Amino acid sequence: MKLTNEDVQEILQLLDATRFDELHLETSRFKLTLKRNSGSGRWTQEMQHLAEPNLIHGESAPPAKPASVSAANSADSSQSESLAIRAHLPGTFYRAPRPGAPPFVEVGSRVENGTVVGIIETMKLMNAVHAEASGEIAEICCENARFAEKGTVLMRLKPTLL
Amino acid sequence: MIFRRILVANRGEIAVRIIRTCERLGIETILAASEADLHSMAARMADSVICIGPASSAVSYLSVDPVVAAALAAKVDAIHPGYGFLSENPRLAAACESAGIVFIGPTVRQLEAVGDKLNARAHAIAAGLPVFPGGEVRTFDEAYQLAAQIGMPVLIKSVGGGGGRGMKLVHDSSKLASALELAMSEAQATFGDPRVYLERFAAGSRHIEVQVLGDGENVIHLGTRDCSVQRRYQKLVEEAPAPSISDRLREILHRSAVAFAKHLRYRGLGTVEFLVDGDREAFYFLEMNARIQVEHPVTEAICGLDLVEEQICIAQQARLRWKQNDIAFNGHALECRINAEDWAHDFRPSPGTISRAAFPVGPGTRVDTHIQPDAAVPAFYDSLLAKLIIHGENRAAALHELRRALVSCEIGGITTNLPMYTALLANDEYSGSPVDTAFLQRFLEHRATHAA
Numbered sequence: 280m281k282l283t284n285e286d287v288q289e290i291l292q293l294l295d296a297t298r299f300d301e302l303h304l305e306t307s308r309f310k311l312t313l314k315r316n317s318g319s320g321r322w323t324q325e326m327q328h329l330a331e332p333n334l335i336h337g338e339s340a341p342p343a344k345p346a347s348v349s350a351a352n353s354a355d356s357s358q359s360e361s362l363a364i365r366a367h368l369p370g371t372f373y374r375a376p377r378p379g380a381p382p383f384v385e386v387g388s389r390v391e392n393g394t395v396v397g398i399i400e401t402m403k404l405m406n407a408v409h410a411e412a413s414g415e416i417a418e419i420c421c422e423n424a425r426f427a428e429k430g431t432v433l434m435r436l437k438p439t440l441l
Numbered sequence: 442m443i444f445r446r447i448l449v450a451n452r453g454e455i456a457v458r459i460i461r462t463c464e465r466l467g468i469e470t471i472l473a474a475s476e477a478d479l480h481s482m483a484a485r486m487a488d489s490v491i492c493i494g495p496a497s498s499a500v501s502y503l504s505v506d507p508v509v510a511a512a513l514a515a516k517v518d519a520i521h522p523g524y525g526f527l528s529e530n531p532r533l534a535a536a537c538e539s540a541g542i543v544f545i546g547p548t549v550r551q552l553e554a555v556g557d558k559l560n561a562r563a564h565a566i567a568a569g570l571p572v573f574p575g576g577e578v579r580t581f582d583e584a585y586q587l588a589a590q591i592g593m594p595v596l597i598k599s600v601g602g603g604g605g606r607g608m609k610l611v612h613d614s615s616k617l618a619s620a621l622e623l624a625m626s627e628a629q630a631t632f633g634d635p636r637v638y639l640e641r642f643a644a645g646s647r648h649i650e651v652q653v654l655g656d657g658e659n660v661i662h663l664g665t666r667d668c669s670v671q672r673r674y675q676k677l678v679e680e681a682p683a684p685s686i687s688d689r690l691r692e693i694l695h696r697s698a699v700a701f702a703k704h705l706r707y708r709g710l711g712t713v714e715f716l717v718d719g720d721r722e723a724f725y726f727l728e729m730n731a732r733i734q735v736e737h738p739v740t741e742a743i744c745g746l747d748l749v750e751e752q753i754c755i756a757q758q759a760r761l762r763w764k765q766n767d768i769a770f771n772g773h774a775l776e777c778r779i780n781a782e783d784w785a786h787d788f789r790p791s792p793g794t795i796s797r798a799a800f801p802v803g804p805g806t807r808v809d810t811h812i813q814p815d816a817a818v819p820a821f822y823d824s825l826l827a828k829l830i831i832h833g834e835n836r837a838a839a840l841h842e843l844r845r846a847l848v849s850c851e852i853g854g855i856t857t858n859l860p861m862y863t864a865l866l867a868n869d870e871y872s873g874s875p876v877d878t879a880f881l882q883r884f885l886e887h888r889a890t891h892a893a
Contacts, residue, residue, distance in 0.1 A: 281464060281486070283461065283464065283465065284461070284807075287802060288802075288803075288804075291802060291803065313802065314799075316849070319845065321801060321803060321845065321849060322801070322802050322803055323799045323800060323801055323802060323849045323851075324799070324800060324801075324802040325797070325798060325799045325800075325813075325814075326798075326813060327813045327814050327815075328482050328485040328486055328813060329485070330485045330486070331485070332479060332480060332484035332485055332487070332490045333487075333488065333489045333490060334479060334489075334490050334491075334492065335471075335489045335490065335491055335514075335515070336491050336492070336511075336514055368789070368790060368792075368820070369792055369820045370790075370792075370820045371497070371820075371821070377626065377627070377630040378630055379630070401790040401792060401820045402781065402782075402790035402792060402820060402821075402822065402823055402824040403822070403823050403824075404790055406789075406790075426496070426497075426820075426821075
């Protein structure tokens with residue numbers, strides 16, 4: 280049996296008439312907390328559905344092998360004289376402004392502080408990735424259209440020595 | 442035909458919302474989920490879950506083949522596509538038809554008629570609705586000529602777009618060529634269709650839409666919604682009915698929306714959108730959305746119907762259950778879209794894992810959400826976390842209640858735009874009179890300059 284929003288409203292009506300200010304209800308399927316604010320007398324709810332998803336046709340779904348580059352496995356470069364350009368948000372990394380367009384930069388490209396070198400798409404928003412110093416792109420560490428965790432090294436930049 | 446089993450081909454709060462109605466109606470639900478959503482709230486609530494592909498929506502939620510394959514494997518009677526993703530995609534509707542599965546939505550022809558925005562414009566003109574001066578432009582010359590005719594500023598819109606995506610506002614005709622070039626290449630990249638059209642831009646207008654319900658022959662309306670509080674053409678606060686318009690104008694909007702839907706012999710739930718100049722009592726057709734919309738709960742609040750149930754009924758019985766006289770409107774409803782966005786940092790997206798999610802509960806308060814402790818908010822999808830809907834006797838009462846309800850919302854683990862609503866509802870301009878579509882930008886800029 281499942282708990283509906285109407286059920287919660289009914290529980291609340293019962294509870295409202297009592298002197299109790301809190302209700303915790305936990306079954307194998309859900310966890311519900313209702314709390315009365317002592318000042319306003321208003322109720323808030325915290326609901327958690329606990330039932331394990333009933334996954335069918337599991338064979339069509341390969342075990343989730345995330346096609347992503349994490350912060351750790353790209354951070355082992357020994358190029359200490361280079362600067363890392365990192366993903367400031369988790370998201371999908373794109374090297375070009377749109378599909379089919381030439382990439383913003385290649386290895387060897389000269390960039391200034393603030394030059395756009397890529398895009399991170401997070402929650403359907405395109406966020407520019409900027410070089411944070413002038414210099415030359417030494418290495419591109421993340422493939423186009425790959426998911427990158429926050430902090431992932433996307434590129435390495437060899438700064439211009441002043 | 443009575444549906445025993447429905448495939449829910451969507452995610453997030455709308456998947457949860459659809460499952461709830463199906464549960465109430467005794468219909469079994471199968472959720473089509475991507476790898477990133479296999480442990481979502483909707484996946485825990487659905488009777489079963491089928492994985493339709495990797496996290497990236499291009500190869501899961503936006504892909505017709507795996508969705509239809511899931512529907513066939515699960516032997517469902519129908520597919521509910523929710524909003525966004527494939528909801529208005531004629532290819533999914535056609536694939537359902539060939540597979541003998543009911544698509545809960547309009548016909549393939551209707552999806553094509555309103556999905557192509559120039560086509561929709563032509564239908565609006567044929568149905569006698571006013572449209573903004575404008576039309577298709579294929580070259581810079583055509584664009585200059587048309588802009589000279591209709592006057593600056595103009596909006597460049599994508600024929601395959603809609604919902605505010607890919608629109609460009611041009612104030613200065615010297616910028617028209619570069620804006621047009623960019624718009625065409627973006628339209629090609631985003632919608633696979635480079636065609637664009639120009640329309641005159643009217644500053645100071647309000648976005649008002651009419652909910653309609655049709656069965657292919659009869660069409661009724663379920664009143665107006667005002668969705669003028671927008672940022673970058675994305676709606677943030679919606680209310681029903683649209684406040685402060687004359688009864689005469691409201692009646693004309695209702696009649697125009699019904700006329701448009703009747704002209705298409707529209708079947709299912711849809712929304713006809715208008716830009717309205719309330720002072721001059723003028724209005725213009727924008728587009729029609731052939732699906733359930735994010736903001737549908739404010740309409741449900743004032744008319745007392747469950748719009749997902751109405752969609753299912755029309756798809757099952759091919760007949761409207763109601764006549765216009767059966768629909769009565771009661772009170773005023775407001776909705777805030779709670780998004781994973783940091784409004785203090787230019788609305789930076791904030792994906793992550795939810796640690797806590799507490800919401801107000803009580804009469805007149807509704808929260809549609811998909812977040813709960815430990816739930817993932819993936820970076821792959823849009824940032825909508827929850828919708829807070831308040832229904833009151835009138836607008837002032839609903840606003841008052843909304844201010845108090847916002848205080849009770851506590852979301853932990855990620856950053857949300859909740860503080861923006863608290864600030865917005867303290868603003869006299871918003872609370873007092875109806876605002877136009879540029880209001881929110883003015884409000885945000887004003888705050889930015891005064892905070893600096």
